[in-house]
Amino acid sequence: MNDMTPIQTTLKDWESDQEVRWCPGCGDYAILKAVQRTLPQIGADPKNTVFVSGIGCSSRFPYYMETYGFHTIHGRAPAFATGIKLANPDLDVWMVTGDGDGLSIGGNHLMHLLRRNVNLQVMLFNNEIYGLTKGQYSPTSxxxxxxxxxxxxxxxxxxxxxxFALGSGARFVARGFDVSKNLPDVLIAAHRHQGAAFIEIFQNCIVYNKDVFNDFAAPKGAEDRQLWLTDGEPMLYAGGTKGIKLDLDTLSLQVVDVVDGDWQSAGVIVHNVKNRAIAHMLVELPFGPFPMALGVLYDDPRPTFESAVIEQNAKASEGREANLAKLLAKGQTWTVAPSAADPV
Structure with missing residues (x-):
């Protein structure tokens, strides 16, 4: 068993010797730095950390992390990550995928990782385009x-x-975007969660889908377009002058004005990360009439897949002898004796 005691590292300890090669201005650079800043904060150990990726621009990520890493095949990163976690549950596994890799050919594999609740972090970079295949439309375009x-x-x-993540049974769902100062906080919350943690990260493709998220991610006026969620805090934005209310007649969310900071009288609801129904509503809010919901939308842990597998294996082997030769010889077996006619 590996020692999971937090250790002290710096950002430099997580930078590999590989030249980082994405298009100049790509949002992946900002995400890479956010991750490399986050890992020292959580006391992670590079020798106990694994990054797993599939195919796409985002999937170059493992090369740039001074950790163990697997650059796998298209859409199959969830299968590899699950196998790694089952083989050594003590490893800290991070999976990197894109909207194309994770939601097209990889959608089936991702669904099963989430429903099984494998204890690892999934970062899905969403730029709403297939950047590596020269700008074809993707499942999120x-x-x-x-x-x-x-x-x-x-x-x-x-x-x-x-x-998709909520529908697949994910117990942790969050959103952030590449250049947000709050992204490390989202990553820390995901790492703290015991189980499959899904983080959608909006990422600017500077070449094929430039500034597609500027409607909410552009710095100017961002507070009017972003709803950053904090557990136990009212859903306020626009400097506290607007909030989100639950209309009980229609069972839908509404934008309300908040006067003089009196959000209670306006009916603004308090964010509860364990409320799955509200999380579903938040992720489906149409941008424009509503702000973009960001941060931890849902966080309600349950026992992990690998803990259940380990427990089951322990019960299956209880009182049994680990003897492979005896197991192979069990049941209907026979011996073919050589005859004089057999060639030597």
């Missing part, structure tokens, strides 16, 4: 997105990563 494969605009209804 918006209707009307013009690409080489959809020159007249995509007619696909986009997938909602956080809604």
């Amino acid at each position: 918006r209707i009307g997105t013009t690409t080489p494969s959809t020159p007249m605009g995509s007619v696909d209804r986009p997938a909602n990563p956080c809604a």
